Amino acid sequence: MALVCLHGPLRNLAGGRAAQEVGGGDVRAVLRGLEDLHPSVAGWILDERGAIRRHINVFVNGERGGEQTAVAAEDRVEVLPAITGGT
Amino acid sequence: MTEILLGTKKGLFVLEGDPGTDDFEIRCRAFPGEPVDFAMRDRVSGHVLATVTSPFYGPKIWFAEDPAGEWTQAEGVALPEGGDEALERIWVIVAGADGSLYAGGDPGVLFESRDGGVTWELNRALRRHRVEEKWQPGGGGLCLHSIVPWPGEPEKLSVAVSAAGVWHTDDHGETWRRGNQGIVPRYLPEEAREGATQLCVHRMERSPSKPERMFIQFHWGVYRSDDGGESWTEIGDGLPSDFGFPLALDPADPDSAYVIPLQGDFDRVTPDGNVRVYETRDGGSSWKPRGEGLPDHEAYLTVLRRAFDRAGEGPDLQLYFGATSGDVFGSADAGATWFTAATRLPPVFSVTASD
Structure with a gap:
C-alpha cells in the first residue's frame, strides 16, 4: 500500500486525514482507489478522462509523476495544487 | 429589498x-479566492446555486x-467517464x-436537475450532436x-452555444434541431456564410409574455425572432456598435430589449469611454441610449455576457450589470436613471437579481 498525502480541501474530502494508505500499481490506480475509499474526492484530482487535472501536481517519493507512474508498496504519493493554477 | x-x-x-438607492451592502461573500462563474436563487427549492471553476479542482455546482x-x-x-473530453466550466x-x-x-x-440542484443529469441527445458534428468553440x-424555457410548455426549450448557434427541443430534450435561419456570421468570408454552423451567439433571451418573441446579441449583430427562434431578423441599426455580450428584456413588454x-x-x-445601455421598445426598430447616472467619459468597461x-417588470423594472472593473450599476426605473450599487469588487462574471 502506498501512503497518499493530501492537502487543502482534498484532505477534508478524504475524511480529514493528512495521509492514508491506498493500494494500486500506478498513480491513476492509486487515485482511483482513493476515490473508492472517499467518493467525495471523485472529480477533484482526476477528470472524466482519467487525467490528472492541469493544475494539480502529483509527486511519487518527491519526484513529479503522471497517471502512469509506477507506485510500489510504501511509496509516498503526494497531491498538491500547482503554482500555475493561481491568478 | x-x-x-x-x-x-x-x-x-x-x-x-x-x-x-446606492444603499446596497455586501451581505456575505462565499468561495473566497475561487472563480464563481454564475449564481442564482431558485424560487422553487429556495436554494442558492453557484457554479465554481477552481483552477485546481475543476468545475463544480454548489x-x-x-x-x-x-x-x-x-x-x-x-461528463461520462472514459471519453475524450472533460467538463471545463458551468456558465449558467x-x-x-x-x-x-x-x-x-x-x-x-446541458444538464437538468429535478430536485432543486442537488443532483444533475447530462442531456445525452444534445451531447451526441456536439460529438458527431464537432462544434467549434468561441473565444x-x-x-x-x-x-430559455417556454413558459407553460416545459417540453419546449431553446439553448444557445458559442459557437454552435441556436438549438431547440420540443420533446423535453429527447431530440434537438437548429434554429439559425437569417443569422449572418460577418466574421466568416462571404462565400462561407450561407449554411454556416459556426455561429457565435453571445446571449439569447425569450419574452415571457410572448414566448415566440426572442432576441439575440450575436458576435456582430442584434437579432429578433417572431417565430420562436426558427428565423431571425437583424435589428442592430441605430446602435453605436452591434457588438456586445449582455442582453435583458422587460417581461411585461415583448417589444423591449436592452443591450450594452x-x-x-x-x-x-464601452465605446468612447462612455457607458450606455441601449433600449428598444419597438422590437428593435429604434434604440435609445439610457445612461443618466452612468460614467460618461474615461470609462472603458467590459461587461460579460x-x-x-x-x-x-414594467415601470418597476430593475436592471443591474457588473463590469470586469468590479463596478456594479443598477436602475430601478427601467433604465431611465442609474445608480452605483458596488465598486472595487473583483472582476464581475455574472449578475442575477431578485426582489
Whole structure:
C-alpha cells in the first residue's frame, strides 16, 4: 500500500486525514482507489478522462509523476495544487 | 429589498439593498479566492446555486439554503467517464418551466436537475450532436451560455452555444434541431456564410409574455425572432456598435430589449469611454441610449455576457450589470436613471437579481 498525502480541501474530502494508505500499481490506480475509499474526492484530482487535472501536481517519493507512474508498496504519493493554477 | 448575486473572479458576493438607492451592502461573500462563474436563487427549492471553476479542482455546482451558511456540492455534474473530453466550466443555471433547473456549460453541455440542484443529469441527445458534428468553440470556450424555457410548455426549450448557434427541443430534450435561419456570421468570408454552423451567439433571451418573441446579441449583430427562434431578423441599426455580450428584456413588454454595446471584437470596451445601455421598445426598430447616472467619459468597461440581469417588470423594472472593473450599476426605473450599487469588487462574471 502506498501512503497518499493530501492537502487543502482534498484532505477534508478524504475524511480529514493528512495521509492514508491506498493500494494500486500506478498513480491513476492509486487515485482511483482513493476515490473508492472517499467518493467525495471523485472529480477533484482526476477528470472524466482519467487525467490528472492541469493544475494539480502529483509527486511519487518527491519526484513529479503522471497517471502512469509506477507506485510500489510504501511509496509516498503526494497531491498538491500547482503554482500555475493561481491568478 | 433586492438581492443581487455576483459571480466574480474571487468569490460570490451577495448584495442587498433598496432599489433606486446606492444603499446596497455586501451581505456575505462565499468561495473566497475561487472563480464563481454564475449564481442564482431558485424560487422553487429556495436554494442558492453557484457554479465554481477552481483552477485546481475543476468545475463544480454548489447549493445552499443560505449563501452565508454551509454549501453542499451537487452530484452528477460531469461528463461520462472514459471519453475524450472533460467538463471545463458551468456558465449558467436557469429555472425551467416546470420547476426543474437547467445548467449549461463547456464543452457545449446541458444538464437538468429535478430536485432543486442537488443532483444533475447530462442531456445525452444534445451531447451526441456536439460529438458527431464537432462544434467549434468561441473565444471563451465551447460554452452553452443561454437556456430559455417556454413558459407553460416545459417540453419546449431553446439553448444557445458559442459557437454552435441556436438549438431547440420540443420533446423535453429527447431530440434537438437548429434554429439559425437569417443569422449572418460577418466574421466568416462571404462565400462561407450561407449554411454556416459556426455561429457565435453571445446571449439569447425569450419574452415571457410572448414566448415566440426572442432576441439575440450575436458576435456582430442584434437579432429578433417572431417565430420562436426558427428565423431571425437583424435589428442592430441605430446602435453605436452591434457588438456586445449582455442582453435583458422587460417581461411585461415583448417589444423591449436592452443591450450594452462594446466597441468591437478587437476592442471589447464601452465605446468612447462612455457607458450606455441601449433600449428598444419597438422590437428593435429604434434604440435609445439610457445612461443618466452612468460614467460618461474615461470609462472603458467590459461587461460579460451573463453580467446583466433584471428584476420586476414594467415601470418597476430593475436592471443591474457588473463590469470586469468590479463596478456594479443598477436602475430601478427601467433604465431611465442609474445608480452605483458596488465598486472595487473583483472582476464581475455574472449578475442575477431578485426582489
